[in-house]
Amino acid sequence: MNFYLEQIEKFDESIKSANDIAIFTHVSPDGDTLGSSLAIFKVIQEYYKKNVTVFISDKIPKVYDFLPYINCYKRTDDLQYENKIFDLAIAVDIATIERMGKGFSLFAKSxxxxxxxxxxxNTNYGDINIINPKASSASEVILDILDDLKIELTKDIATFIYVGILTDTGGFRYDNTSQKVLxxxxxxxxxxxxxxxxxxxxFMTKEKKSLLLTANAILNAKFLLCDxxxxxxxxxxxxxxxxxKNEHTDRIVETLRQIETCDVALLFKENLNQITKVSLRSKIFDVSNFASKFGGGGHKFAAGLTIQKPINIAMDLVLGELSKAMKND
Ligand SMILES: [Mn+2]
Structure with missing residues (x-):
């Protein structure tokens, strides 16, 4: 049997032999971590008929309020779970354990x-790791697993997976939009x-403050290296x-990338305690590789990093390194 099928079989067996299961999502939750977690949540409830809790470490963006069962999420800092040990923990759409936020301690002791x-x-931090870098989204990986296990979907499960795929491909526009995924x-x-x-x-419903914040950020945009x-x-x-809130800064960096001369777009976000978060989007340049120099990561054309420095210092540092890297590219 090939390695992939072996992992799928172990996945199936480990759910069958567990009584209490927990599902974990990443910080700053997006459509994919929500879609894939809700899909697996309903499969475990309805198909495997097991006790399952789905966790969130951050506030869920309002735009996803329409998803069925969106109120099922428990917070990872909820004290009733403080001493809980789950038989099985499943992480979805989480490349590194840092991205698990406060959920990590619960995950780690499962x-x-x-x-x-x-x-x-992805750093392969599980006992089983089902990682497919060719898939558009974690939701597509889940869809493949359900297909291999011949588990019938429901309308709700199909919706969760569709939303995960739709949001991670930017509405079937990014380079992860394969013929297969369509x-x-x-x-x-x-x-x-x-x-x-x-x-x-x-994509087409936004809060007023989200659009105003975007407008302000675009008006303040600056340019380097011939734009x-x-x-x-x-x-x-x-x-x-x-x-x-954080969720309102979501697509600003993608909007900046639209500028025709732009190869790399960056959004620097000031956080509390002199922490700066940087989102990077590109058209050609490998921003995932670049972000890894600062301990960040992601995909070739979409990545992120965090720096423990005040925003002005972080901007000088990252923009300096990026200009150098792009000149040599
Ligand atoms: Mn994803």
Whole structure:
């Protein structure tokens, strides 16, 4: 039997032999970590008929309020789980344990751990690691697993997986949009989903403060290397001014990348305690490789990193290194 099928079989067996199962999502949750976790949550409840808890370490962006069972998430800092030891822990869409946030302590002490992901930078931190870097999303990896195990989908499960694929491919626009994933997505529509309705909900509905914060960040954009580098910053003051939350900064860096001369777009975000978070998007340059120099990671055209420095120092440091790297590229 090949290695992949062996892992799938172990996945199936470990759920069957567990009584109490926990599912973990990444910090700053997106459509893929939510979609894949809810899909596996409903499969474990309805198909395997086991006790299962699905965890979140951050606030869920309001745009996902439409998802069925979105109120099922428990917080990883909920004291009732403080001393809980799960038989089985499943992490979805989480490349490194740091991305698990406060959920990590619960995950770490679980008796058996499964890691399901599509990031090529995944560190294989599970007892079983089902990682497919060719998949568009963790949700697509889950879809393949369910297909291999011949588990029937329901409309809800199809919706979760579709939303994960849709959001991680940017509405089937990014380079992870393979022919295969389009075929799989088309089959998911057979469960009675509406592509246009889900696009409307995931991409075309925004809170007023989100759009105003985006406008402000774009107006403050600066340019380097003949406009090949485009960057902007959001300070804690900006966040306060618009009464914005993390989720409202979501697609700003992708908007900056649209500028025709731009190869790399960066968003610097000031956090508390002199921590700066940087989101990078590119058209050609490998930002995942670049981010790894600062302990970050992600995909070739979409990556992130965190620096323990005040925002102005972090900007000088990252932009200096990036200019050098791009000149040599
Ligand atoms: Mn993902």
């Amino acid at each position: 008796k058996f751990k499964i890691n399901i992901d599509h990031h090529k930078s 075929q799989k997505a088309a089959k998911l529509l057979d469960y009675g989903l509406s592509h246009s309705e889900l696009c409307q909900k995931c 090949k580098i485009v960057y902007t910053a959001i300070t804690l003051n900006d966040m306060k001014k618009y009464n914005a």
